[in-house]
Amino acid sequence: MSDEPVTYVRTGTAGTPAVVCLHGIGSNADAFRDVLALLAPTHQGIAPNTPGYGGSIPLPTAHPAVTDYATALVAFLDRLALPAWHLVGSSMGALIAAAVAAAHPGRVESLLLTAPATGAGRTPETRQAELTARADLIALGPARMAETRAPQLIAGNAPGPLHAVKEATRALDPAAYMQAAHVLAGGDIFTYTPHIQARTLIVCGTADKVAPPEDHARPISEAIPGSELVLLPDLGHVIELEAPEALAALIARHTTSP
Template sequence: MSGEPITYVRTGRPDAPAVVCLHGIGSNANAFGDVLDLLTPAHQGIAPNLPGYGGSDPLPTTHPTVTDYATALVAFLDRLALPTCHLVGSSLGALIAAAIAATYPDRVESLLLTAPATGAGQTPQTRQAELTARADLIALGPERMAETRAPQLIAGNPPGPLHAVKAATRALDPAAYMQAAHALASGDILTYTPHIQARTLIVCGTADKVAPPADHAHPISDALPGSELVLLPDLGHIIELESPIALANLITRHAGRL
């Protein structure tokens, strides 16, 4: 939908429990399209475009933090009159979702982090390395970036998901991408984990080259006692495109738990 500071895709009945899905740095709300369709009729599915993506207004600062994105998205939930939701985040979206769950615990009924990125905010060196890598990608231009990046994100390179990733990459706004890169570079998900109260499920593909489970999903799970970790064989970094059925089933199971 347009006409809002944040554009979004919405499916299902407005009176059904809400599942809100946050996309990653190189993606957009359309990545969750099949997942949202599969969540109906039990849930309404909502996938916002992050600020600067898909027609959403950009954030007003060139160097935003994860908190800036979390604040903008909670304001978005307020505009939709959603006091609570089941929150799903993919990659950078997982980092933002963790920040929302930690800062606004009463707003999050359950939390699902898929292919979570821990962030690079541990040291000045890791922060600069992340920013340099993102700037180098943008400098390639949309076509070369799409051809270079997409095969790293999708395990086995199936044509459908690969095409979707390339299309999303070509549609990126460079300024918005670098805004998101600053948030990713300065963020550290482990600063939020001590404050997360929501039931948490962490999902990662065993073939994820961008956020390998050993470096991301496992440390996050270890920092969240009582969380559940599910590893999906032979999937890469964008599970919502590679196996929407598997992800929708996990969301439905996790959101439905008492």
């Protein structure tokens, strides 16, 4: 598909339930490879690279909004001829997933938010603080950023997840990273939660230092009536890399619930 502006990982068989997985700001679609491989016998899995990541074409604006990413995602899924999907979003991906679920309630069959980020768009001060922090990080350069940031994203020192996080960070395009930073800085998930109709499961690690559950996952769960909150002991911010078996099992359960 050389004319497809979005690069992506795809597994499973057409005609089975579609699970679409959205990565976070410092990650890419490869983070979900193990999860999707575990789901492949029963689900078709699609993990797109966010615009500007992993060879996907960047968005044309330097300061995109959450809705720009949401619109790009739906257009991509339309090109794949997928009318409905189970949507999974990690960190910033959770913010985008919430925007899609709010705008397209008839197409999102279920919603799972893992290590969700609320976004910093509630006040000018929080927006600027988020942008400044992200600009300072990327100014280190992807290689040095990988060494300083990666250990904050996982619980413990598991070599596999740590290596995967470092590799993803080294592959970052600084301009695309700052575009995504504007999404996190300007976004506020609580503008979307009142409009979410899909069955929602929220998953967070108890050792998440980037988006601690009491500040992010729990308030988001409380804002979505009927949602379920699952806290996974001793896991950090990238559950899809730290515990793919646990996350795949939760996705399988959630997508097959009545």
